[in-house]
Amino acid sequence: MADGPDIARIATLIGEPARARMLSALMGGQALTASELAEEAGVTRQTASGHLSRLEDGALIAGVKQGRHRYFRLSGSDVAEALEVLMEVVDRRGPARVRPGPREPEMRHARVCYDHLAGTLGVALHDGLLARGWLAPGLVPTAQGAAAFEDLGIDMDELGKARRPLCRACLDWSERRTHLAGGLGAALFAAFEDRGWLKRVPGARVVRCPGEAALRDWLTI
Amino acid sequence: MADGPDIARIATLIGEPARARMLSALMGGQALTASELAEEAGVTRQTASGHLSRLEDGALIAGVKQGRHRYFRLSGSDVAEALEVLMEVVDRRGPARVRPGPREPEMRHARVCYDHLAGTLGVALHDGLLARGWLAPGLVPTAQGAAAFEDLGIDMDELGKARRPLCRACLDWSERRTHLAGGLGAALFAAFEDRGWLKRVPGARVVRCPGEAALRDWLTI
DNA sequence: CGAACGGTTCGGGCGGGGCCGTAGCATCGG
């Protein structure tokens, strides 16, 4: 059993409060600079630098140098998924949940999960695509589905060629159900943003839904 | 954002090598005594006792006293799920995977995920149930499905009344797909064991499959 | 070219927490 220590390695990286705050901040999907992450974590820049090195060594995040800045992002959607699942554990047996948090209801309704949609609306999307017959069981796009996605401006051929899995079920922390991740999940979210149906709140994971009605219509026509 | 420190609390609990080994051992689904867990973790009994207290305080495990023994189990399937997802992260970006481990291929083929079936065969079960029309998209049993499950000796009414969710998608570490968890997932695994199609290897998570052909037949008739 | 800024490296301080030895309680057996 060599897996014991290994999951411990990853969990230790996540388990330090400052690092956990950094990772949470990166769940928004956008890359952040080292200084921004330091502020987010509430530590000095030099301390943050050390944490970021560790996270990068552990391959949980990836950094790119751009001018005199260094931008960090999560190294993959699987990391985001792991964080979501941990949040679910916290949520289900979190003891004292001191204050529900002001943004809590909004988070539960619609939020960014790295690069795709999560929350009540994310699950509704997932279920709607299946019910509509645009995704077959096993999360495989049908011919009609592919056509509908193309109509939204998504290049399915392109997505198919990418190394990233096209469709992937991601466990939803607040709903305890799965929503759609993978290349298609990300592409759909981007398309919804383009149409103005969804708008991300800059510094946070919350997503505002001015076009929720339109989105639901699109799913149920 | 109060969630930062909270996920850190959970991750810290998992992040200690000895505790991680204990949790891994409990992934087999059966309750173990404090001494057994101490041995599994490679620490003395007193040290183990301390770890177990912490894990219990954090509600990751639950202990019941029975005579002069104390049996511990994971406190819920969500904990098992979190561990599986962490293993997936390890697997995908685990750098040094020193030795593949002797039981590795067997683990990938069929293993216990707390109380239900995981691995290639677990995913095949999940997909088969959907393809067969016994589960509708969204993991809802159909009428035919319910009948088929009853034929196996599963009391669907009973399951429906339980507080536990009937069906749940659980992310499979080795397959990167979902398999069936929840009350029905557990009940199916138990039924397969009853029929002798599957047999668990006592101290480990590995599952032997003398009746794999029969199981697959059952899915594809 | 020099000042400002983002980022990293080094060193030392310090606290938390893992570990074990010893000892103290319960339960089970004779």
Added chain:
DNA sequence: CCGATGCTACGGCCCCGCCCGAACCGTTCG
């Protein structure tokens, strides 16, 4: 009632790793 067994509580040791101050590169301005 006494010993063996499973488990827990306490005390002390020690090391890991978090943290910051200060100093050091590289980039970008004016």
